[in-house]
Amino acid sequence: MAPKRPKGAGAFPKAVDTPAPIRPDPDALYAALDLGTNSCRMLIAQPKGSGFHVVDSFSKSVQLGAGLERTGRLSRSSMARTVQALRICQQKLKRNKVKRMRLVATEACRRAKNARDFIRQVKRETGLTLEIIQPEEEARLAVISCAPLVSTKTEQLLVVDIGGGSTELVWIDLSSVPRRDRPASITRLHTGFHSADSPFHAAKVVDWISVPLGVATLRDQFNDVEDDAARFALMSWFFEENLADFAPYKDEQAREGFQIVGTSGTVTTVAASHLGLKRYDRTKVDGLRMTSDQIDKVIRGYLELGPVGRRRDPRIGEDRQALIMSGSAILQALLRCWPTDRLSVADRGLREGLLYAQMSGDGVLEDGPF
Numbered sequence: 001m002a003p004k005r006p007k008g009a010g011a012f013p014k015a016v017d018t019p020a021p022i023r024p025d026p027d028a029l030y031a032a033l034d035l036g037t038n039s040c041r042m043l044i045a046q047p048k049g050s051g052f053h054v055v056d057s058f059s060k061s062v063q064l065g066a067g068l069e070r071t072g073r074l075s076r077s078s079m080a081r082t083v084q085a086l087r088i089c090q091q092k093l094k095r096n097k098v099k100r101m102r103l104v105a106t107e108a109c110r111r112a113k114n115a116r117d118f119i120r121q122v123k124r125e126t127g128l129t130l131e132i133i134q135p136e137e138e139a140r141l142a143v144i145s146c147a148p149l150v151s152t153k154t155e156q157l158l159v160v161d162i163g164g165g166s167t168e169l170v171w172i173d174l175s176s177v178p179r180r181d182r183p184a185s186i187t188r189l190h191t192g193f194h195s196a197d198s199p200f201h202a203a204k205v206v207d208w209i210s211v212p213l214g215v216a217t218l219r220d221q222f223n224d225v226e227d228d229a230a231r232f233a234l235m236s237w238f239f240e241e242n243l244a245d246f247a248p249y250k251d252e253q254a255r256e257g258f259q260i261v262g263t264s265g266t267v268t269t270v271a272a273s274h275l276g277l278k279r280y281d282r283t284k285v286d287g288l289r290m291t292s293d294q295i296d297k298v299i300r301g302y303l304e305l306g307p308v309g310r311r312r313d314p315r316i317g318e319d320r321q322a323l324i325m326s327g328s329a330i331l332q333a334l335l336r337c338w339p340t341d342r343l344s345v346a347d348r349g350l351r352e353g354l355l356y357a358q359m360s361g362d363g364v365l366e367d368g369p370f
Contacts (some may be wrong), residue, residue: 028364029055031093031101032354035130037065037108037164037216038323039265040085043351044096047364052355056092060085061319065108065165069220074112082118083125090126100362102354104133107165107214135210139168141353146261146346147186149287152179155257157186157203158338161349162264162330163214164323167239169246170208175257177203209246213239215266219326228325229303235329240337260338263346265320266327271345272315273298280315286347292335295343299328 030052033042041059045052062082067075093101109115109132119130142161150157155175161168177185185203213221218235225231271285274294302310302324310321335343359365 029096029098029100030355030358031096031098031103032351032358033089033101033103033128033130034350034354035062035064035082035086035103035105035109036350037068037106037166037214038063039164040064040082040089041351042089042092042103043355044092044098045355047359050366052359056096058085058089058092060088063216065112065216068108068112068165069217072112073114074108074118079118079121083122086122086126086128090128093128100358102358103128103130104350104354105130106133106138106350107135107163107212107217110134111165111212135166135168138163138166138350139170139208139210141350141357142168142263143170143172143186143353144356145348145350145352146263146344147183149261149344149346150174150183150186151259151344152182153257154182154259156259158258158260158334160260160262160264160334162262162266162327164216165212165214166217167211167214167330168208169211169243171206171246173204173206207246209243211239211242213242213330215264215323215327215330218329219322222326228306232303232325232329235326236333236336239330240333243333243337258338258340259342259344260334260340261344261346262331262334263349264327266324266331267343267345268347269316269320269324270295270298270328270331273301273313277315282347285345288345289342290345292341292343295331295335299332302328 028046029044030047031042031044033040038061039059040062042057043054044056045054062078062085064074064078064082066078105115105119109118109130112118115132119132122128122130139161143159146159155173157172157174159170159172172186174182174185182203218239221238222231222234225234268285271288271290272280274290274297275284275288277284302316305313307321310316310324311318316324356365
């Protein structure tokens with residue numbers, strides 16, 4: 001399947017992930033649900049200043065896309081697992097009396113022949129209305145959520161969202177934006193490209209692409225390769241091959257002023273492994289900057305562990321041991337392609353972007369600086 005390239009991207013303000021001190025007014029609550037190829041994740045939050053605080057959340061591995069690469073369809077068992085998870089989400093929405101919400105599905109539902117039947121089943125059994133969004137919006141929301149992590153020294157920015165079924169890459173040129181305004185300039189993309197009479201300096205989206213290879217779909221492509229190291233090398237090479245038409249890939253970029261921001265379970269797992277965390281801690285991972293040498297060391301450690309060792313590693317776990325290698329193959333390919341020795345880790349993504357989009361559209365966020 002050929003990569004999809006949308007025409008533009010957008011962004012929004014800063015995420016504040018802190019618990020609510022008191023039970024909030026239900027009229028002020030917003031919900032965002034992200035149903036991906038592997039996971040079902042939801043946030044319920046209340047606007048606070050230029051960001052929000054989280055009231056309730058949900059995350060579960062449902063493996064909706066299991067077998068999709070082979071059959072082109074969502075299986076009965078994967079749909080049943082997902083509906084079960086969505087029932088829990090529905091209960092949380094009902095308990096918190098949430099009225100404003102956006103519930104979206106991504107690559108697995110974009111590709112499955114029976115996706116519409118599944119959407120109707122979800123509506124019938126849970127009362128929830130899922131919306132299948134296109135790669136363009138998925139990439140835009142990833143950029144939105146990562147904007148606060150952009151350095152004022154960054155001139156060329158690459159935001160990478162490694163999903164279960166696809167990987168979105170967005171390249172943004174900030175060189176004409178004053179340094180102190182660079183993070184905020186990305187948030188201004190939420191209204192689209194600025195007109196010539198805009199009083200603000202605009203970030204320029206150079207190119208972006210949606211590659212239909214994520215941690216699950218890339219793994220499934222090479223399931224028949226038995227040797228662990230050989231499978232990893234083939235996955236990394238194959239992903240790089242699929243980047244050939246991404247315009248910035250062809251041009252040599254200066255190392256100085258270049259930043260990659262990565263958002264995904266792969267990136268945060270690699271960061272947690274690097275930090276040696278016994279228990280995952282978002283406050284230590286989100287915003288961490290890792291060198292390419294540190295990332296390579298973690299990946300080499302994963303290969304040395306092998307499938308059995310990775311399954312026993314509490315930072316990876318049984319469900320993720322195979323997926324972490326396909327995700328690491330994507331990550332290694334990206335660091336090989338572009339001239340940077342650092343990657344910024346983002347524990348944020350589609351849900352945060354969805355919340356900002358709703359809150360900004362309702363005008364309930366303050367226009368605060370980062």
